[in-house]
Amino acid sequence: MEQEKIKALTTFLQAAGQRERLHILGIVAEGATAVPELARRVGVKETAVVKHINRLKQANLVTETAPYTYQLNQDGLEQLNRAVFHRGDSNSQETLRQRVMRHYTDGPRLKKLPENAAELREVAAWLVERFDSNVSYPEKEVNQRLAQAHPDFAEMRRLLVDWGFMARSRGIYQKVEPQP
Amino acid sequence: MEQEKIKALTTFLQAAGQRERLHILGIVAEGATAVPELARRVGVKETAVVKHINRLKQANLVTETAPYTYQLNQDGLEQLNRAVFHRGDSNSQETLRQRVMRHYTDGPRLKKLPENAAELREVAAWLVERFDSNVSYPEKEVNQRLAQAHPDFAEMRRLLVDWGFMARSRGIYQKVEPQP
DNA sequence: CTTCTATTTAGATTTTTATCTAAATAGATT
DNA sequence: AATCTATTTAGATAAAAATCTAAATAGAAG
Numbered sequence: 533m534e535q536e537k538i539k540a541l542t543t544f545l546q547a548a549g550q551r552e553r554l555h556i557l558g559i560v561a562e563g564a565t566a567v568p569e570l571a572r573r574v575g576v577k578e579t580a581v582v583k584h585i586n587r588l589k590q591a592n593l594v595t596e597t598a599p600y601t602y603q604l605n606q607d608g609l610e611q612l613n614r615a616v617f618h619r620g621d622s623n624s625q626e627t628l629r630q631r632v633m634r635h636y637t638d639g640p641r642l643k644k645l646p647e648n649a650a651e652l653r654e655v656a657a658w659l660v661e662r663f664d665s666n667v668s669y670p671e672k673e674v675n676q677r678l679a680q681a682h683p684d685f686a687e688m689r690r691l692l693v694d695w696g697f698m699a700r701s702r703g704i705y706q707k708v709e710p711q712p
Numbered sequence: 713m714e715q716e717k718i719k720a721l722t723t724f725l726q727a728a729g730q731r732e733r734l735h736i737l738g739i740v741a742e743g744a745t746a747v748p749e750l751a752r753r754v755g756v757k758e759t760a761v762v763k764h765i766n767r768l769k770q771a772n773l774v775t776e777t778a779p780y781t782y783q784l785n786q787d788g789l790e791q792l793n794r795a796v797f798h799r800g801d802s803n804s805q806e807t808l809r810q811r812v813m814r815h816y817t818d819g820p821r822l823k824k825l826p827e828n829a830a831e832l833r834e835v836a837a838w839l840v841e842r843f844d845s846n847v848s849y850p851e852k853e854v855n856q857r858l859a860q861a862h863p864d865f866a867e868m869r870r871l872l873v874d875w876g877f878m879a880r881s882r883g884i885y886q887k888v889e890p891q892p
Numbered sequence: 893c894t895t896c897t898a899t900t901t902a903g904a905t906t907t908t909t910a911t912c913t914a915a916a917t918a919g920a921t922t
Numbered sequence: 923a924a925t926c927t928a929t930t931t932a933g934a935t936a937a938a939a940a941t942c943t944a945a946a947t948a949g950a951a952g
Contacts, residue, residue, distance in 0.1 A: 542729050549725030550940090554718060567899065580941055582900060587939095599949085600899060730910090747929065760911055762930055779919085780929060 537615050540592075544612055547591035552576060553584045557604065560594055563664055564603040595640040597662040598677040605640075607633045607658070629654050642682040645691075653695050659688055660697040660707060669705045674698075717795050720772075724792055727771035732756060733764045737784065740774055743844055744783040775820040777842040778857045787813045787838075809834050822862040825871075833875050839868055840877040840887060849885045854878075 548554060555574045559565050567585070571578040585602055588594045592608030610630065626634075632654040636643050642659075646652055662677045663669060669677075671689075678685040689705075692698040698705050728734060735754045739745050747765070751758040765782055768774045772788030790810065806814075812834040816823050822839075826832055842857045843849065849857075851869075858865040869885075872878040878885050 538731060538734060542731055542734060545725045545729030545734075549722050549729045551718060551722055552940090554722060554725075576940095577942070578899070579901085579943085583940075586900095732910090756910095757912070758929070759913085759931085763910075766930095 540612055541616050543591045544593070547587045547593055550584075552580070553588060556581065556584055556588065557593060560602050561604040564597045564601045564662065566601045570602075592639070596680065597640065598680060603661070606661075607637070608639070629657075633658070637681075640680060642688070645682075645684075645687065652691060656688075656691045656695040656697050660692055663698070663705075663707045665707050665709060667706070671700075671703055671705065674705045720792055721796050723771045724773070727767045727773055730764075732760070733768060736761070736764055736768065737773060740782050741784040744777045744781045744842070746781045750782075772819075776860065777820065778860060783841070785819075787817075788819075809837075813838070817861075820860060822868070825862075825864075825867065832871060836868075836871045836875040836877050840872055843878070843885075843887045845887050845889060847886070851883055851885065854885045 548557060552574055556570055559570060559573060567578050567581050570585075571581045574581065585594060588602075589596075592605055592612060594602045595605040595608070597603045607630075611633075614630070628650060632646065632651050636646055636651070636655060637658065642655065646655060659678060659681060662680070663674075674689055675685040678688045682688060689698075693700055693705075696708055697710075699708050728737065732754055736750055739750060739753060747758050747761050750765075751761045754761065765774060768782075769776075772785055772792060774782045775785040775788070777783045787810075791813075794810075808830060812826065812831050816826055816831070816835060817838065822835065826835060839858060839861060842860070843854075854869055855865040858868045862868060869878075873880055873885075876888055877890075879888050
């Protein structure tokens, strides 16, 4: 068990411990980004970016949110943090979010939809991370992005609208900013 | 400036990002440890330990507190933390300890003694880290360990006793446990 | 269905890293 | 001073990783 934590930690450290990858992390932390843009901003060939991304994925640091575009995996980071810094058994104060992530998701994929309302809301909050603010998405693109998580994109799309995470107007969708 | 932070971060991540070095860090975090013991507990040759230690030193993760023995460099860790996570200029709440470290020390070396009492006390608190609890040190060994920091070991030894960090009894010194 | 473009995979080359053996250095002991 | 022991440095070898070129794959557009 302890061995697993150490492995997770070294994988993380090695993945993050390089100028280019750190740069990539910095960029994807600000929002989902595609490979060519990463290559341009970091200043390396696209093939190199792909290799870096793969390592970062292995380390649970990024996920593919839309086709060919990657984003910082905050849930994975959260998991790592818990695994490494908090004792595994006692005083583990798991949040609803964390429990839902653990039960219903597998990296970027949604294993199945929960039934309970509070849990559905968490899933919706998680799904909406695949979209940027102040961008208009045609329904087709919304479907596409959601399909990355689960085949039943229509159900997930409805979920996002029902819980107020996205707004639809004349077939165009926009992310609704959460109230702070 | 930003570049420096990135370099410090990658150096740190790479240094920590390996099973053996992580193991070494875990051991020296519990107390000063010599090379042969590290080699034994980690299960590699001593020469390999030396190389690992050198990388850890470069990354400011360990310091040589007594001859041939190493310890986790908590001040360096603190510095790294500040450099990476806190904005360099504004809202930087530097503690007395941090300021004294920055002014009067250079890694494991003491550049010169402060004049002010509060600062002297911090230096003494820093020096006493080179000693373990419940161990009796003859004066000669105390001098030896302190000489790693500065040639004037007698002055530093007096400082430790004056400020109640070490107790002397018949030429034998012992670390005094700080009151929590 | 075919072409076009974007992205990923494979293979080869160069660089970096880890580990070993053997030699050098530094302190302690006699 | 000379030897003895503990530790570090050098040099060599092997393993891992980074980056490139070129080929393969997948989706979109015509």
